[in-house]
Amino acid sequence: xxxxxxxxxxxxxxxAPEKQRTACIVxxxxxxxxxxxxxxxVDRASDGYLAGILRGGDMEGKAGASLxxxxxxxxxxxxxxxxxxxxxxxxxxxxxxxAIASAVKTLRDTGAMDAVITLSELAVKKxxxxxxxxxxxxxxxxTLYRFDxxxxxxxxxxxxxxxxxxxVARRGELKSGETGLVHGQAIARGIDLAKDLGNTPSNVCTxxxxxxxxxxxxxxxxxxxxxxxxxxxxKLGMGSFLSVGKGSDKPPRFIVLKxxxxxxxxxxxxxxxxAITFDAxxxxxxxxxEMDEMNYDMSGxxxxxxxxxxxxxxxxxxNVIGLVPSCExxxxxxxxxxxxxxxxxxxxxxxxxxxxxxxxxxLCDALTYAERFEPDAVVxxxxxxxxxxxxxxxxxxxLYANHDPLAREIxxxxxxxxxxxxxxxxxxxxxxxxxxxxxxxxNIGGRPAGSITAACFLSRFAKKYHWAxxxxxxxxxxxxxxxxxxxxxxxxxxxxxxxxxxxxx
Numbered sequence: 001x002x003x004x005x006x007x008x009x010x011x012x013x014x015x016a017p018e019k020q021r022t023a024c025i026v027x028x029x030x031x032x033x034x035x036x037x038x039x040x041x042v043d044r045a046s047d048g049y050l051a052g053i054l055r056g057g058d059m060e061g062k063a064g065a066s067l068x069x070x071x072x073x074x075x076x077x078x079x080x081x082x083x084x085x086x087x088x089x090x091x092x093x094x095x096x097x098x099a100i101a102s103a104v105k106t107l108r109d110t111g112a113m114d115a116v117i118t119l120s121e122l123a124v125k126k127x128x129x130x131x132x133x134x135x136x137x138x139x140x141x142x143t144l145y146r147f148d149x150x151x152x153x154x155x156x157x158x159x160x161x162x163x164x165x166x167x168v169a170r171r172g173e174l175k176s177g178e179t180g181l182v183h184g185q186a187i188a189r190g191i192d193l194a195k196d197l198g199n200t201p202s203n204v205c206t207x208x209x210x211x212x213x214x215x216x217x218x219x220x221x222x223x224x225x226x227x228x229x230x231x232x233x234x235k236l237g238m239g240s241f242l243s244v245g246k247g248s249d250k251p252p253r254f255i256v257l258k259x260x261x262x263x264x265x266x267x268x269x270x271x272x273x274x275a276i277t278f279d280a281x282x283x284x285x286x287x288x289x290e291m292d293e294m295n296y297d298m299s300g301x302x303x304x305x306x307x308x309x310x311x312x313x314x315x316x317x318x319n320v321i322g323l324v325p326s327c328e329x330x331x332x333x334x335x336x337x338x339x340x341x342x343x344x345x346x347x348x349x350x351x352x353x354x355x356x357x358x359x360x361x362x363l364c365d366a367l368t369y370a371e372r373f374e375p376d377a378v379v380x381x382x383x384x385x386x387x388x389x390x391x392x393x394x395x396x397x398x399l400y401a402n403h404d405p406l407a408r409e410i411x412x413x414x415x416x417x418x419x420x421x422x423x424x425x426x427x428x429x430x431x432x433x434x435x436x437x438x439x440x441x442x443n444i445g446g447r448p449a450g451s452i453t454a455a456c457f458l459s460r461f462a463k464k465y466h467w468a469x470x471x472x473x474x475x476x477x478x479x480x481x482x483x484x485x486x487x488x489x490x491x492x493x494x495x496x497x498x499x500x501x502x503x504x505x
Contacts, residue, residue: 003149003196009163010137010185012120012177014170018045018075022165023112024068025077026103028119029054029061030088038118038167042080046073050082061085063095066106081106083119093418096124096132100139107161108144114163120177121169129173130180135418136166137184138191138491145192147199147484186313187417187494191487194299194306198477198485202278202295207245207253207326210275210298213305214255214324221312224258233365240344241365244358245327247282247335254366255301257322259311267376268319269500271493272366274359274382275301275326282329282355283337293483297359299476300381301326302485307493314494318501321373325362329355341439345369346461351439359384360443360457367461377406378462379496381470381489387450389474396422397475397489400455403466410468410492413499417491421470430456 017025017038027039033054035043043050049072053059059067063086072080083103086095099119107115120136144161148154168177197205197213211227218225233242233254245252255275262268275298280286286294301324308322336342336355343349345368350361359382370378381397388398397414399421401407407423414421433445433453441460445453455469475488 003147006144008161012166012181014168017118018042020116021076022114022116024079024081024115026081026117028085029082030085031061033061046075049073097139100136101143104140104143111159113159116165118167120166129176133177133180134184138188141188186310187491190306190310190490193309194302194487194490195485197302198296198299206250206277210326211253211255217308226256228254238345238365239342241325241362243336243342244329244361247330247332248328250328252327255324257308259320261317262319266319268321268373270321270370270375270378271304272323272380273300273304275324276329279329282335283331284354284356293479296477297383299383303490306490310494323366325366329358349439351436351442353442354444357444360454364461371464375465378465378467381472383473383476384471385451385454385473388471394474396420398451398471399423400426401468406466406468413495414492417495419489419492
């Protein structure tokens, strides 16, 4: 059963807010009851009606506040929705995205089927119209998204929101706004796919399920697609990858997607995503608390597929390869045991000290497989370590790289996408922790600097190209009662590729 797509039609326009014929026009109010520019225009046309409401104390303009007005004098819109913006001097990226989300949430709950949102005209320091419109679309999708594919009865809105118009201040900004709209819709749909895959439970979302999704994307967007089964992986010598899935009755799949949008012979960018469709920890069994969230351990692979959907929608003139090694990590008589030694595709041997450090065991063979494409850059992403969550929490993903210019590219893309990262050290000093007396390396380096030593492990398999690693353990999903996928870092990946296209043109 598939989750439903968000069917809201987004568009942009310029024009006087006080003249918009719509079910609802949305304007902003800063703290101190200060009307935003479009709100002042509506107030002027209504003979000071908004200012009078504010003077009456119905709204102060605090962030997150909203006030719905009906029958505003001289205004053709059926309703006027006031959204609190907080302090004007503190109105930055987060406040802007939160205001958009608040507006869309309120619209969804009011039963308005169409709306004009003027918040997209608000100035955000160092951000342009393309950014504002793109982020408005992405934030709107994030608010409207819900995963109800597994429910026996889906709740349908009585009057669902169908059309949203974002405004720009001047007609000359329409072209930039259209670019932001196109980017935002492609990114948002890619994020939605990643969320759907992450939220689908592991008894449904198996390695075969991910392979079928990759084939569906390939058919829709004319990608090349190859799915390597166990026999093919054995022939390639992927002993490390295959060892992880031995405890499961779900066969492993190594998914390869190819977007040949660039010139023939241009070196591709390779995206590698960890896709453990359920991680019980293997013989090194995880504690029961929160183990239900381990279906999200395929979030790296889901983000690669989500990014490929966006790539297909945008038709990027770039060669991109997607690699998604997928299996389950479960305990049974065939499973890896602590102390086992496996041989990776690279020929390097690995002593498995902890079977719950399995993500690096599947990624290392994928990184070796990437060599055959002679890539211009390789970026892997994985919910790899709990240590990353302890270090950085849920806000930035951890970034590691063996090439400073590549790291700067990713940092720039992350900032523009508002899908932030924090660069971590990848010093040789940490490699000492991976020493094994019986094999070329151990798969863990002890508790200290666990996210760093995991990255150091992967770096041993990425020496033949420029490589970056994103540990998304803290950012790919939210846990607890409100658990769910965030779809990160799809937006980052798409902007990373868009920037490469721009640089090449």
